[in-house]
Amino acid sequence: MTCLRCDAPWPVADYEAGCPRCAAEGHASNLRLTYVPGAPGVVLPYPVALSLGEDGTPLVELPELAKALRLGRLSAKLEWCNPTGSHKDRMSAQLIARALERGAGRIVAASSGNGGLSIAAYAARAGVAAEIATTDALPQAYRRAIAAYGATLASFGDSMTRWHHLARRVGEGAFAATNYKVPAIGTNPFGIEGYKTIAAELSVAGKPDFVIVPCSRGDLLSGIRLGFEEVGGGMPVLVAAEPFPRLAQVLAGADYRGSFGGETAQTSTAGNTVTWQAVQALRASGGRAIPVGDAVVRAAQGLLATHGLHAELSAASALAAVTTLAQEGSLAGRHAVIVLTGSGLRDPGDIGLASERSNDAATKAAHIAGNDRRFTTENRSIGPTEGKRMTTLDSRLAALSAFAATAFTFSVAAQAQGLPALPEAIKSAGVLKAGVRCDQPPYGYKDETGKFAGVETDMAIQIAAWAFGSPDKIELTCVTAENRIPQLAGKKVDILVATLGITPERARVIDFSKPYRWGGSDMLVPKDSPIKKLDDVAGKTVIMLKGSTQAKWFEDNMPKLEGLRLNTASDALQALKQGRGDAYTHDAATLVVIAAKDPSLRLVGESFAVSDAAVGVRKNEPEWLAYVDAALDRMKAEGLYAKWVDKWIPAEIRPFYVEAFTKPKPTAR
Numbered sequence: 001m002t003c004l005r006c007d008a009p010w011p012v013a014d015y016e017a018g019c020p021r022c023a024a025e026g027h028a029s030n031l032r033l034t035y036v037p038g039a040p041g042v043v044l045p046y047p048v049a050l051s052l053g054e055d056g057t058p059l060v061e062l063p064e065l066a067k068a069l070r071l072g073r074l075s076a077k078l079e080w081c082n083p084t085g086s087h088k089d090r091m092s093a094q095l096i097a098r099a100l101e102r103g104a105g106r107i108v109a110a111s112s113g114n115g116g117l118s119i120a121a122y123a124a125r126a127g128v129a130a131e132i133a134t135t136d137a138l139p140q141a142y143r144r145a146i147a148a149y150g151a152t153l154a155s156f157g158d159s160m161t162r163w164h165h166l167a168r169r170v171g172e173g174a175f176a177a178t179n180y181k182v183p184a185i186g187t188n189p190f191g192i193e194g195y196k197t198i199a200a201e202l203s204v205a206g207k208p209d210f211v212i213v214p215c216s217r218g219d220l221l222s223g224i225r226l227g228f229e230e231v232g233g234g235m236p237v238l239v240a241a242e243p244f245p246r247l248a249q250v251l252a253g254a255d256y257r258g259s260f261g262g263e264t265a266q267t268s269t270a271g272n273t274v275t276w277q278a279v280q281a282l283r284a285s286g287g288r289a290i291p292v293g294d295a296v297v298r299a300a301q302g303l304l305a306t307h308g309l310h311a312e313l314s315a316a317s318a319l320a321a322v323t324t325l326a327q328e329g330s331l332a333g334r335h336a337v338i339v340l341t342g343s344g345l346r347d348p349g350d351i352g353l354a355s356e357r358s359n360d361a362a363t364k365a366a367h368i369a370g371n372d373r374r375f376t377t378e379n380r381s382i383g384p385t386e387g388k389r390m391t392t393l394d395s396r397l398a399a400l401s402a403f404a405a406t407a408f409t410f411s412v413a414a415q416a417q418g419l420p421a422l423p424e425a426i427k428s429a430g431v432l433k434a435g436v437r438c439d440q441p442p443y444g445y446k447d448e449t450g451k452f453a454g455v456e457t458d459m460a461i462q463i464a465a466w467a468f469g470s471p472d473k474i475e476l477t478c479v480t481a482e483n484r485i486p487q488l489a490g491k492k493v494d495i496l497v498a499t500l501g502i503t504p505e506r507a508r509v510i511d512f513s514k515p516y517r518w519g520g521s522d523m524l525v526p527k528d529s530p531i532k533k534l535d536d537v538a539g540k541t542v543i544m545l546k547g548s549t550q551a552k553w554f555e556d557n558m559p560k561l562e563g564l565r566l567n568t569a570s571d572a573l574q575a576l577k578q579g580r581g582d583a584y585t586h587d588a589a590t591l592v593v594i595a596a597k598d599p600s601l602r603l604v605g606e607s608f609a610v611s612d613a614a615v616g617v618r619k620n621e622p623e624w625l626a627y628v629d630a631a632l633d634r635m636k637a638e639g640l641y642a643k644w645v646d647k648w649i650p651a652e653i654r655p656f657y658v659e660a661f662t663k664p665k666p667t668a669r
């Protein structure tokens with residue numbers, strides 16, 4: 001086993017306080033199981049021990065919703081088709097098998113519903129006594145079912161008291177089937193292993209670009225992440241839907257061990273804690289957390305029901321989060337999967353838009369927000385009967401997006417204190433001195449009126465706005481590839497947001513923030529060229545710029561290749577058009593712009609020489625570096641990159657840049 005946080009290896013055992021090394025340092029991190037390499041797909045610790053027929057749940061397509069939200073594809077993973085009606089069964093099968101192997105005489109669990117029911121069922125299957133600690137709010141139907149499985153119910157006024165009760169029982173020798181520690185760690189990793197099967201099943205059905213998961217302590221999120229890692233071949237972006245900002249605050253710089261209060265009717269994902277495993281899953285996949293309040297989630301629940309899917313309120317949060325992402329344009333043309341963890345029958349929460357009255361109110365809200373038009377125009381061409389249905393869908397979607405827009409604004413306000421203290425040296429200047437590029441659209445450039453423009457320029461302005469309370473508190477300086485590091489070292493600027501790639505040579509003289517996007521190389525070829533992939537250029541002539549990253553890469557990796565080395569990008573393009581070479585290689589970001597304008601050319605589309613871009617600061621300024629890192633996390637958590645990509649980049653080439661800013665770096669040569 002290894003620690004998710006510090007990677008320390010540990011012998012196989014049940015670590016009640018998570019990683020012992022992290023615990024000794026005041027941290028709280030779960031472990032993961034590690035396997036002997038070799039077997040394809042995902043491996044479970046107890047493959048068939050206690051199966052009640054869990055796993056293999058249906059994946060249902062939602063084409064109308066996908067179209068209305070402008071997704072390429074939207075699918076729902078129906079986790080309520082598991083034997084006790086929720087995703088928890090995947091975990092319970094593994095966890096209770098572990099308890100059995102350990103010879104546990106009693107299993108204890110704290111649950112607000114689904115988990116308790118599932119653990120009671122699998123404990124019954126294993127013939128082990130179970131005690132479920134729950135709150136007084138647990139519905140009668142759950143109580144009856146848990147009792148029917150022969151488990152004991154202990155009811156408490158609030159969730160913290162339940163955790164204290166569990167800690168006592170564990171002290172008496174019981175096996176814990178849920179988290180009971182503060183700071184929270186998550187469930188025993190043997191249980192979390194069970195969720196890897198979701199990743200395996202989704203991969204078989206065609207790996208999606210995004211997986212949206214309702215989240216509280218992140219067991220499900222972490223298990224899905226571990227599963228995709230084990231399957232291999234790249235990870236979808238994982239998105240956590242949460243009832244109020246918890247993970248979003250941590251991604252924006254707050255300590256994950258803190259307490260994050262909030263009221264919600266989404267009982268299955270309530271609670272005021274965050275776990276390291278959840279944070280880690282989002283970071284590993286380049287994902288983010290989206291807080292979705294009860295109003296927007298009720299609207300989403302109602303919308304799902306009109307498509308035949310009656311989800312539990314907390315499960316519907318996944319669709320609410322998709323709506324937020326879709327509004328930002330992050331999902332255009334992409335495939336997203338929402339994980340519907342539990343059925344609406346399990347949960348007494350009402351359906352938001354079921355009644356005419358609330359529908360009217362919501363539609364009115366949409367009109368006020370001016371959001372109704374974008375969804376109605378797109379559906380004009382459909383037949384009359386279907387058209388009527390789509391009109392209802394339009395108004396519901398419009399209402400939902402109006403709610404989502406409000407929710408997004410609130411989440412920004414809630415995170416206002418997310419950043420560390422500004423270092424005195426920066427603060428006393430009263431203004432942020434930033435170096436940006438002025439000739440590198442769409443990252444940093446001057447527009448036709450001479451104004452600073454581009455995504456990286458907006459990043460610098462946003463940091464100034466957070467640091468000094470106003471976007472005007474910035475002094476921008478144009479820097480070039482050659483002079484940017486001297487400008488920083490000479491204190492002409494305090495920060496470089498300037499297409500700066502991380503290299504070992506540069507790291508010797510400056511410090512890098514965490515990466516905010518990756519950049520790769522590609523090749524431009526005539527439209528009808530036989531070159532389809534990188535290896536096809538063997539024996540051909542490749543045009544490249546002298547001293548460029550690509551020239552170095554070809555020297556190192558394909559030394560026999562014939563290179564035509566030229567001085568400028570315009571010379572190179574002209575040479576390609578004249579047929580003096582078979583391909584022209586450069587930064588993909590540059591070539592994408594050319595290919596979009598010139599239909600006689602196309603990109604080969606295989607990334608190589610991929611590197612990360614980061615913000616540069618001077619060495620030995622750790623507080624400032626920490627501030628910049630936290631600001632970058634916050635930009636990601638608030639979806640700002642996606643907004644800036646929308647603002648500065650034409651729609652036809654946008655997907656390339658959305659990938660670079662929001663998807664994990666591709667594994668390329």
Ligand SMILES: [Zn+2]
Pocket residue numbers: 003004005006007008019020021022023029
């Ligand atoms: Zn550790």
